[in-house]
Amino acid sequence: MAIDKKFVDQLAIVTSKAALASSYLVGKKDKIAADKAAVDSMRSDLNNLDIQGQIVIGEGELDKAPMLYIGEKLGSNKGPEFDIAVDPLEGTNFVANNLPGALSVITIAEKNNLFKAPETYMEKISARVNESGVIDLDFTIKKNINNLSDYLNKNPENLTACILDRPRHKEIIEELIKLKVNLKLITDGDVSGALLVTEDKYNVDIFLGIGGGPEGVLAAAALDAYNCNFQGRFLFETDEDKSRASDMGITDLKRKYDLNEIVSGDSIFCATGITSGDLVPGIKIEDNKFTSETFVTHKSSGLKKVIKLKQNI
Ligand code: VTB
Numbered sequence: 564m565a566i567d568k569k570f571v572d573q574l575a576i577v578t579s580k581a582a583l584a585s586s587y588l589v590g591k592k593d594k595i596a597a598d599k600a601a602v603d604s605m606r607s608d609l610n611n612l613d614i615q616g617q618i619v620i621g622e623g624e625l626d627k628a629p630m631l632y633i634g635e636k637l638g639s640n641k642g643p644e645f646d647i648a649v650d651p652l653e654g655t656n657f658v659a660n661n662l663p664g665a666l667s668v669i670t671i672a673e674k675n676n677l678f679k680a681p682e683t684y685m686e687k688i689s690a691r692v693n694e695s696g697v698i699d700l701d702f703t704i705k706k707n708i709n710n711l712s713d714y715l716n717k718n719p720e721n722l723t724a725c726i727l728d729r730p731r732h733k734e735i736i737e738e739l740i741k742l743k744v745n746l747k748l749i750t751d752g753d754v755s756g757a758l759l760v761t762e763d764k765y766n767v768d769i770f771l772g773i774g775g776g777p778e779g780v781l782a783a784a785a786l787d788a789y790n791c792n793f794q795g796r797f798l799f800e801t802d803e804d805k806s807r808a809s810d811m812g813i814t815d816l817k818r819k820y821d822l823n824e825i826v827s828g829d830s831i832f833c834a835t836g837i838t839s840g841d842l843v844p845g846i847k848i849e850d851n852k853f854t855s856e857t858f859v860t861h862k863s864s865g866l867k868k869v870i871k872l873k874q875n876i
Contacts, residue, residue, distance in 0.1 A: 576874070585665070620650075650777065690769045698794070854873050
């Protein structure tokens with residue numbers, strides 16, 4: 564069943580207000596306070612919606628996170644049942660250090676349609692490709708680039724790959740340089756990184772590398788609305804990761820998931836800019852009003868746009 568479009572506007576207000584709350588802490592060098600401001604705002608606003616929501620991706624387990632913990636029920640307990648994934652402040656470093664690209668993010672899907680991702684790393688790949696077999700986590704970097712180059716009818720020299728700038732990506736980055744692919748190295752924020760493949764204007768053809776698993780699930784819903792390809796494979800390294808995975812019912816720890824195994828059915832994605840970044844501009848405050856810009860998608864209605872709102876503080 565389709566999710567009512569009214570929730571797009573309601574959720575864009577929720578992420579806008581969380582972004583505003585966090586924006587007061589831009590440049591204060593305090594990641595925890597910036598995150599807490601966004602979490603508190605998001606939680607109280609989600610509780611005011613007429614939904615029966617449950618957090619499937621949040622701030623962690625109950626013993627570690629007092630709010631927006633996995634399993635927490637949200638909403639007035641009237642209305643449709645939703646799985647909710649949140650990253651109230653995606654890019655805590657960006658807010659703490661007053662750098663571009665911080666977002667406040669929510670994804671919702673109908674109950675039991677969002678993957679309950681553990682908080683581990685995930686190997687990811689995405690591109691604006693509408694058929695399978697072009698990009699694949701099991702292909703070499705060379706094969707992915709050559710396939711994409713054929714598919715998009717662009718030489719590798721004219722392709723741009725976005726990847727988190729981390730030592731763990733040394734080999735991938737060296738291979739991309741060898742293939743003459745242009746790099747877009749990001750210091751953080753791979754929800755935005757993955758979404759830069761959605762439109763030509765962002766000038767990114769492929770996103771790849773290892774980032775957070777929860778961030779992968781959040782981005783998957785928006786990529787689904789754009790009919791982009793995405794694959795993710797969780798990396799369970801420690802014994803604790805492995806036992807958490809089995810508690811969540813994951814038996815094959817090396818399994819590669821396609822987009823529609825991560826998010827299925829209808830979904831809504833909202834990401835409001837806190838500091839201005841590639842995807843959306845940040846919060847602007849003037850007198851007693853604030854302006855927010857939110858990247859939204861709604862799978863069933865085909866909605867994909869940036870919603871600009873001016874609200875009273
Ligand atoms: C990843 C990425 C996020 O933090 O989780 C990253 O998905 C942490 O990676 O978007 P490292 O452990 O390598 O620093 C973000 O960049 C921001 O939360």
